[in-house]
Amino acid sequence: MALFPKFSKKRDGVNVIMEQRLLQQVNNLVLNAELCTGCGICVEACPEEAITRGLVGAIGRGIVDYAEPVDVDEQKCSYCGVCVIMCPFNALALKIDGEERLPIREKDGFPEYDMVADIDDEKCVRCNICEDVCPRDAIIRDVPAFEGAETNGKERQFAIKSKITFKVDDEKCTKCGICGAICPAITVRTKEFTAESGKVEGEVIWDETRCDACKVCAEACPEEAITVEREVISKILPGQVDIDQKLCCTCTWCERNCPTEAIKIEKIFDGDINFYPEKCPGGCSTCVEVCPCNAIYLPSSKPAHEMKGKIEDSIAVNRDLCMLCGACVNACPGEDIIIMQRKSIRITGDETDLFKKIKGKLFEKRTSKVKEDKTGQVQIKVMETV
Numbered sequence: 001m002a003l004f005p006k007f008s009k010k011r012d013g014v015n016v017i018m019e020q021r022l023l024q025q026v027n028n029l030v031l032n033a034e035l036c037t038g039c040g041i042c043v044e045a046c047p048e049e050a051i052t053r054g055l056v057g058a059i060g061r062g063i064v065d066y067a068e069p070v071d072v073d074e075q076k077c078s079y080c081g082v083c084v085i086m087c088p089f090n091a092l093a094l095k096i097d098g099e100e101r102l103p104i105r106e107k108d109g110f111p112e113y114d115m116v117a118d119i120d121d122e123k124c125v126r127c128n129i130c131e132d133v134c135p136r137d138a139i140i141r142d143v144p145a146f147e148g149a150e151t152n153g154k155e156r157q158f159a160i161k162s163k164i165t166f167k168v169d170d171e172k173c174t175k176c177g178i179c180g181a182i183c184p185a186i187t188v189r190t191k192e193f194t195a196e197s198g199k200v201e202g203e204v205i206w207d208e209t210r211c212d213a214c215k216v217c218a219e220a221c222p223e224e225a226i227t228v229e230r231e232v233i234s235k236i237l238p239g240q241v242d243i244d245q246k247l248c249c250t251c252t253w254c255e256r257n258c259p260t261e262a263i264k265i266e267k268i269f270d271g272d273i274n275f276y277p278e279k280c281p282g283g284c285s286t287c288v289e290v291c292p293c294n295a296i297y298l299p300s301s302k303p304a305h306e307m308k309g310k311i312e313d314s315i316a317v318n319r320d321l322c323m324l325c326g327a328c329v330n331a332c333p334g335e336d337i338i339i340m341q342r343k344s345i346r347i348t349g350d351e352t353d354l355f356k357k358i359k360g361k362l363f364e365k366r367t368s369k370v371k372e373d374k375t376g377q378v379q380i381k382v383m384e385t386v
């Protein structure tokens with residue numbers, strides 16, 4: 001009996017770890033079940049046909065908790081790394097002796113996605129719209145929290161860059177102390193009262209770091225001795241906003257909603273997707289729940305007088321936000337409700353023979369009709385390309 005290779009599979013938190021133990025090397029393919037959307041691209045990409053689709057819809061809806069969207073046969077897997085490169089959601093990682101490596105790229109060369117997901121720092125005003133709309137938590141917003149959002153946040157005067165000028169006319173100022181009593185940025189210090197001078201003497205001390213140029217001190221001064229001026233140098237909040245390209249799925253939610261057009265996204269897939277709601281059994285909404293781009297929705301009801309005998313659509317997709325991953329096609333339990341076909345892929349690097357074969361599979365026209373030949377393993381209906 002051969003002692004090597006040895007194979008094993010285990011669950012560790014959100015990760016499923018496939019292991020191939022050789023005499024002098026240990027290979028691990030790690031599937032992050034939390035990041036996996038069940039798009040099935042790894043299924044098409046695997047040169048050993050070691051990956052199969054799982055019950056994507058049932059898992060996405062939380063009905064099934066004993067399986068993952070895809071299943072990897074640890075014994076069929078060659079641990080080449082093709083699936084890692086092709087996964088658009090970075091749900092897979094390959095480790096060789098504990099170090100992340102990709103043998104397919106090292107030995108034969110293999111293209112990768114040409115990711116265009118950038119934020120122009122000069123145009124970005126550090127608002128939180130992109131972070132709020134991103135369905136994949138791919139926005140890195142390193143911006144201080146201010147008092148308007150958090151009780152212990154930084155004071156608002158630090159939100160913009162400005163130059164504040166504070167002047168006190170000593171001839172007019174009586175050192176009455178009103179300004180210091182109402183503003184924490186001002187302290188009025190008086191000398192010891194003495195009959196020798198017979199008057200109040202002292203100074204007005206101004207703390208620039210605590211002043212927000214509200215001018216209340218100037219307006220409250222009974223002698224009009226205070227002048228406050230502020231020159232705004234930059235209205236952009238401090239900090240920086242970036243996109244984590246490992247998490248970005250190029251759905252374009254952020255680009256389309258950025259108020260200053262600071263974001264540029266190029267989708268990694270281009271093609272067509274069509275929904276046929278008249279075939280959809282209303283009330284399912286599985287595709288809505290599995291869509292990693294939040295591109296699928298249940299249309300709002302329209303007033304009866306606007307329908308004019310038409311049947312309301314029960315499901316729809318915003319094509320502008322869809323990145324053609326195919327998770328909805330895999331999850332839909334109905335037939336010919338969703339039809340999808342990819343027509344191009346943004347890549348960088350030379351197309352190898354293996355990649356051309358994979359691309360051919362990814363470009364096949366597919367439609368929703370889940371077929372379960374083996375328990376827990378599903379196939380998708382492939383259509384003839386017109």
